[in-house]
Amino acid sequence: MLDYLDLEADLDEKERLIRETAREFVDDRVRPEIGERFEDGSFPTDLIGEMGELGFYAPNLEGYDSPNVSETAYGLLMQELEAGDSGIRSMASVQGALVMYPIHAYGSDEQRENWLPKLGEGEAVGCFGLTEPEHGSNPSAMETSADREGERYVLNGTKTWITNAPIADVAVVWARDRSEGGDVRGFLVETDREGVSTPKIEDKLSMRASSTGSLELRDVEIPAENRLPDVSGMKGPLSCLTQARYGIAWGAVGAARDCFEVAREYASDREQFGGPIARFQLQQRKIAEMATQISLGQLLAYRLADLKERGDLRPEQVSMAKRNNVRMARETARTAREMLGGNGITTDYSPMRHMANMETVYTYEGTHDIHTLIVGEELTGIAAFE
Ligand SMILES: Cc1cc2nc3c(=O)[nH]c(=O)nc-3n(C[C@H](O)[C@H](O)[C@H](O)COP(=O)(O)OP(=O)(O)OC[C@H]3O[C@@H](n4cnc5c(N)ncnc54)[C@H](O)[C@@H]3O)c2cc1C
Secondary structure, eight states, X not given: OOOTTOGGGGOOHHHHHHHHHHHHHIIIIIHHHHHHHHHHTOOOTTHHHHXXXXXXXXXXXXXXXXXXXXXXXXXXXXXXXXXXXXXXXHHHHIIIIIIIHHHHHHOOHXXXXXXXXXXXXXXXXXXXXXXXXXXXXXXXXXXXXXXXXXXXXXXXXXXXXXXXXXXXXXXXXXXXXXXXXXXXXXXXXXXXXXXXXXXXXOOOSSSTTSOEEEEEEEEEEEEGGGBOTTOOSTHHHHHHHHHHHHHHHHHHHHHHHHHHHHHHHHHHHOEETTEEGGGSHHHHHHHHHHHHHHHHHHHHHHHHHHHHHXXXXXXXXXXXXXXXXXXXXHHHHHHHHHHTGGGGGSTTSSHHHHHHHHHHHHHSSSOHHHHHHHHHHHHXXXXXXX
């Protein structure tokens, strides 16, 4: 497995263990059927409980039976899951960073006690509703509303492109609390409530082994205590996205590494003109370039982990890493696919599946363009967007 800069030598025992556990899980439970899942466009729901038992959901949070692993261990977990498929990593990312994290950071004791153990064990699935049909890159223009009526709230609006929505038990919905001047607030909405529907988006050509849907809210009544008490404004959803983007910066490296390993092996086995294609300089150039870019992406991810561990990580640094590593993975997948010739366009090999997935990863959690503008603003002091 590519580790050109010997980064693994610095891992501690717990980090090695979680990396090994995730790698074995991907080999045994994901790889054998992921091509089929991708083709028929379904998420392997039988893995949800298993991933919970293995501690894959937000293991870096404190308390509530969490293994409380290091940020490096969490990153390695994301890397291994995404080496399997971005859909598997997305499920775990949403559950951990976008659902458990806000409940942990901003929820009441009651909300934490009610949801964190169930979500952590995979007995319940969560989703995160921020994007709306008319407001993607600019979620602060959201229209979804929450109106307080006595001891309850009534929610109305539509969220779209919501990972896990069709299989979720609870949604973290970001909405304007019109009883408090329209501030953005987070609400926990059980999906079996009247007025909630979560239709699946069927026609995706990317991230096919992931369950994506809309989240439609029509006069949905929830108890007032379902509002997350400890955060208001865009800081709520944006702080969750920083957590998830951290995982993506690591995960993308895993997808790229998987493409690289498949291409390297293929080039060594595939014979043309009387010998393996790996002996051609043109192929070696691709292999050397992929390995270099993956190693640089790994360095960036490890550095983020150190900064996060000591509480110094800035959202803009996460933007730089998400932006770079996803672009790197997208390009690596394309190069690897190319090296596989005609066989590369089938689901028998992972690169084209990763390549298709990377179109989503390049787009969600802030598009590549938006992260460019975030980094640009920090470097120049001038906002190119509001
Ligand atoms: C499979 C999938 C899963 C997803 N899961 C979730 C989820 O779980 N929860 C959730 O809330 N959302 C989710 N999303 C939504 C995702 O975050 C949005 O798609 C993303 O934020 C982009 O929004 P948009 O699609 O509306 O594109 P738009 O915002 O309409 O952007 C279109 C294009 O315009 C560019 N653009 C926009 N503004 C600017 C600007 N100021 N300057 C330059 N270029 C600009 C963008 O970069 C992009 O190229 C998911 C998306 C996908 C595809």
